[in-house]
Amino acid sequence: MPPTSRTESPLAKKLTGFLPLGPEELACLDEMQSRRRAVSALTDLVHEGQTGHHAFILQTGWAISYKMVPNGGRQIIGFPLPGNFMGLRSVLLRTSDHSFACMTDAVVSEVSPPRMIELFHRFPRLATAILWAVSRDEAMVVEHLVNIGRRTAIERLAHLFIEIGQRLKMVDLVSSTSFACPLNQYVLAEALGLTAIHANRVLRQLRERELITVKDH
Amino acid sequence: MPPTSRTESPLAKKLTGFLPLGPEELACLDEMQSRRRAVSALTDLVHEGQTGHHAFILQTGWAISYKMVPNGGRQIIGFPLPGNFMGLRSVLLRTSDHSFACMTDAVVSEVSPPRMIELFHRFPRLATAILWAVSRDEAMVVEHLVNIGRRTAIERLAHLFIEIGQRLKMVDLVSSTSFACPLNQYVLAEALGLTAIHANRVLRQLRERELITVKDH
DNA sequence: CGCTGGTTTGAAGGTCGTCAAGAAGGGTGG
DNA sequence: CCACCCTTCTTGACGACCTTCAAACCAGCG
Numbered sequence: 001m002p003p004t005s006r007t008e009s010p011l012a013k014k015l016t017g018f019l020p021l022g023p024e025e026l027a028c029l030d031e032m033q034s035r036r037r038a039v040s041a042l043t044d045l046v047h048e049g050q051t052g053h054h055a056f057i058l059q060t061g062w063a064i065s066y067k068m069v070p071n072g073g074r075q076i077i078g079f080p081l082p083g084n085f086m087g088l089r090s091v092l093l094r095t096s097d098h099s100f101a102c103m104t105d106a107v108v109s110e111v112s113p114p115r116m117i118e119l120f121h122r123f124p125r126l127a128t129a130i131l132w133a134v135s136r137d138e139a140m141v142v143e144h145l146v147n148i149g150r151r152t153a154i155e156r157l158a159h160l161f162i163e164i165g166q167r168l169k170m171v172d173l174v175s176s177t178s179f180a181c182p183l184n185q186y187v188l189a190e191a192l193g194l195t196a197i198h199a200n201r202v203l204r205q206l207r208e209r210e211l212i213t214v215k216d217h
Numbered sequence: 218m219p220p221t222s223r224t225e226s227p228l229a230k231k232l233t234g235f236l237p238l239g240p241e242e243l244a245c246l247d248e249m250q251s252r253r254r255a256v257s258a259l260t261d262l263v264h265e266g267q268t269g270h271h272a273f274i275l276q277t278g279w280a281i282s283y284k285m286v287p288n289g290g291r292q293i294i295g296f297p298l299p300g301n302f303m304g305l306r307s308v309l310l311r312t313s314d315h316s317f318a319c320m321t322d323a324v325v326s327e328v329s330p331p332r333m334i335e336l337f338h339r340f341p342r343l344a345t346a347i348l349w350a351v352s353r354d355e356a357m358v359v360e361h362l363v364n365i366g367r368r369t370a371i372e373r374l375a376h377l378f379i380e381i382g383q384r385l386k387m388v389d390l391v392s393s394t395s396f397a398c399p400l401n402q403y404v405l406a407e408a409l410g411l412t413a414i415h416a417n418r419v420l421r422q423l424r425e426r427e428l429i430t431v432k433d434h
Numbered sequence: 435c436g437c438t439g440g441t442t443t444g445a446a447g448g449t450c451g452t453c454a455a456g457a458a459g460g461g462t463g464g
Numbered sequence: 465c466c467a468c469c470c471t472t473c474t475t476g477a478c479g480a481c482c483t484t485c486a487a488a489c490c491a492g493c494g
Contacts, residue, residue: 067359067360067363069363069367069368073367074367075362075363075366075367077359077362077363089352089355089356092345092348092349092352093349093352093353093356097356097359097360098359128309131309132309132310135306135309135310136310138306138355138358139306139310139314141355141358141359141362142284142294142314142315142358143284143314144362145292145294145358145361145362145365146284146286146292146294148362148365148366148410149292149365149409149410150286150290150291150292150410151286152449153449153450184471184472184473185472185473186472192366193365193366193367194450194451195450195451195452196472196473197450197451197452197474197475198449198450198451200473200474200475201450201474201475203473204474369481370481370482401439401440401441402440402441403440411482411483412482412483412484413440413441414442414443414482414483414484415481415482415483417441417442417443418442418443418482420441421442
C-alpha cells in the first residue's frame, strides 16, 4: 500500500541497533516485510482462539495485545509499536491465546512463518537478530507483570510512559523528551490493572509534579 | 545423581501428550537431558543480570522464576514444575532478565542450546514439540498477568491452584483431586501481587467454602 | 527450654473501585 | 451559526479491598 521505500523499516532500525547487518541481509529483511496491508483503527488483527491466522510486523501506528476476562473486563498485555512482531508465538500454538487490535490506523506486514524459517537457514545472523527481538518482546511482558504486581498506581503509570518512550526511541519515533500518545485513559487503565477513573486521578498527580500535557492528553 | 532410568522423563510425558514421538526421538530427548545435577532448596540456578549461564530442564521438585524490585519486594513470575524449561530465552538475550530459584530440593538437567539446535535439525518433529512447550510456558506468563491485573485476591488464588493442579496432571504428579504444595503464604503472596497477611485471610475464606488443608498448608 | 519460621488474628488507615454527574472538545445537521 | 450528540476527561462522595503495624500462636529443632 505505501509507496514509500521499504529500506530502513522500523524493524531494520531496531535490529541494526543490536547487530550490524549486511546489505543482502537487509534486502532479505525488506523482502520478508513486503506483503503490506493497511488496517484502520480499532479493528482486530487476530482474535483470541482464532486458528490458522497470520503473524504480522507492525510498520506504522500503535496496537495493543489483550485478553478478555469472563466478567467483561479486558487486560492489555502490551503495546506493539512499529517494528514489533505480533502473533508469532500463536502460530506455533496453532491457536492464538490472545488478541491483537490496532489503536490507530496502521500498516502491517504479513509474514509467513515457513518462509521465515527458510530465510533463517540462509541468513543465520538475521535469524539470531530476530530471535533476539522477539525474546525482548517477551521480556517486556515479564516487566509488565512486575509493574502491575509490585508497584503502586502512580509508579505503574510512570513506568509505562518511560518504557514506551524508550521503545519509540529505538525506532526513531520520538523527539527526545515527548511523544504523541494515542492512548486514552480507559486504555491506560486496562493496561495497568486499574480503573479509568483512578487512572485519571493518578495522571493528575503526575501532572502536578513533573509531566506536560497538550491536546488529546 | 539419580540412579533412576531416564525414560519417561516429565518432559517426555508432556510432549507425547501433544505429539506422539518415535523411539529414536524419545532417545534423543533422553540424551538431551542426560547432564543431571542435584540442587538443594532455596538456591538460585540463574540470577538476574547473569551472563553466560546455562538453560535447564526441571526434573523433580518445584521452582520459581522471579524478579526483584528496587524497594526490596519480589515478584514471582511463574512456577516451573518438572518438565519445564528454565532460562532458555535468557540464553538468546545473552543476559538473564530474571532469576530462577528452587523451592524444594530438586534435580535439573543442563541443556546446551547449540546442541539442542543441532538435534532439532535431525528431528524436526521433536523441535516443533519443544517449541510448542516453550510457547505454552510463555502463554502462562500472559495468563498470570491477566490474573493479577483483572481479578480479585480470592479469584487469583483459586486460579493459581487450579492452574498448578492441571499442570501437575500433565506430568502425572497429582492424585486427581489434591496435591502437595510446598509454597508458603509469603510465596503465594509474592506471586499474586498481594501481602502475605492478606493471602492468609483469603486462604481462610477459601477454606470456609471449598478447600481442604493438611499439615504444612 | 528458647529459638526460628510460618501461620493467625486484630485494629487502623490508605489505596483503589463504584456510583453518579458535570465539563470540555469535535462532529453533524438543521 | 447554533443546537445536539458523542466521546473523553474530570470531580466528588462513599465504601470495599488491601496494606501496614503489632502481637500472639504453633510446630519443629538444636
